[in-house]
Amino acid sequence: MADYEFGVQVVESVMSQIVIAFISAMLLCAVLLAVLYYLLPRHFLAAQKNARSNHTIPARQIGGLALVPTILILLGVFHSLTGLSGSTVVLLEFSGWLLWLTGLLDDRYDIxxxxxxxxxxxxxxLGVAxxxxxxxxxxxxxxxxxxxLLVFVMLVxxxxxNFMDGLDLMTVSGLGIPVLWIAGFASLGLAGMSAGYLAALIAGAxxxxxxFNRHPAKVFLGDSGSLPLGMLSCFALLLFAQETSIWLALLLPLYYVLDASTTIILRLREGENIFEAHSRHAYQKAKRAGRSVWAVIGSVALLNAALGAAVFIWLLKPELWVELSxxxxxxxxxxxxxxxFRAS
Incomplete structure (x- = not known):
C-alpha cells in the first residue's frame, strides 16, 4: 500500500511539473508576442501576399521572435527539472539560438x-550530439x-x-498536438520526464x-521560429522513440511526415529545385481547391488526436500485435x- 501511495505521489508530482511548464510557456509566449506585435513596426518582417500565399492578409513573420526565446529561456531556467544533463542543455541552447539567429537573418535579408x-x-x-x-x-x-543518420533525420x-508552416494554425494542429501528446504521456508516467518536459515547453509556446496565428492569421513563425522548433521537436521525438518505439514516434506527427515526403518526391520527379519556395503541399492544394482553413486544419487536428489516442492504447498495452495494429x-x-487533400 505504501509503495502504491508513493507511486501516485510521484506521478502527481511529475504531472504538476509538466502542467506548470506548459502553462508557463503558453503565457510567456503569448505575452512576449503581444508586446512584439504592438511595439514593432507594422512592416517589420511582413510577408506580403503573393502567388504562393495561402493567407488573405499580409502576415508578419514574428512568431519565432517570441516562441523560440520562450522555450530556450524556460529550458535554461528549469533544466534541473527536465532530467537532462547540463551538457545536453548547453548544446540544445547553442543549437537553438544559432538556428534562431540564422532564421531571423533569413527572414530579414534572405540569405x-x-x-x-x-x-x-x-x-x-549539435542537436544530435x-x-x-x-x-x-x-x-x-x-x-x-x-x-x-540521426543528423540527416534532424536536418530534414x-x-x-519550416515547409509546413504555410497555413493558419497548421503548426498548431500538425506539430503542437503531437508534442502535447508526449507531454501528456510523460505526466502519466508512460514516457520519460526529459521528453515530456521539453514537449510541454514546446506545446505551451x-x-x-x-x-495570433488563428484564422485569419496575423502572425506566422518565420524561419526564426520554424528552424529551431524543428530541431527541438525532433529532439523530443527522438527521446520518445528511445523510450517507446521508433514507429510510435513516427506515428504521432505522421501527417507532417507523409505530406512533406510525398511533396518532395513529386517535386523531384518533375525536376523542380526542392530548395525553392513553393505551394505544393497537400494541405495547400486542399486550401486552393476551395476547402476552408478550418476544414483543413480541423482535419489534421482530428487525425493527430486519433493518432495520439492510438499510441496511448499501445502504451497501456505494449504488445507487438497492438503496436502493429x-x-x-x-x-x-x-x-x-x-x-x-491531393485529390481536391
Missing part, C-alpha cells in the same frame, strides 16, 4: 541557400553511422517544420503562438486524408 543549409547542418549536429553518447535507436548500427525535420491503422487513416 543564401548554401549558408542557410550549412548552419542548419551545424544545428542538427545533445542526445549523448549512450543514445541509440538502432543497436545493429555502429555509433558513427547512426549519428550521421528542421526543413519539414505553440499554444501561446496560436492566439496501431501503426497500420494510423498509416491507413493518415494516407486517406493525404489522398483526399
Amino acid at each position: 543564401s541557400v548554401r549558408l542557410r543549409l550549412s548552419v542548419q547542418l551545424l544545428g542538427a549536429v 545533445a542526445l549523448g553518447n549512450d543514445f541509440q535507436l538502432f543497436t545493429f548500427l555502429p555509433f558513427w553511422l547512426e549519428f550521421c 525535420w528542421i526543413n519539414v517544420t 505553440i499554444i501561446g503562438f496560436a492566439f 496501431v501503426c497500420f491503422a494510423g498509416l491507413a487513416v493518415a494516407s486517406a486524408l493525404l489522398l483526399k
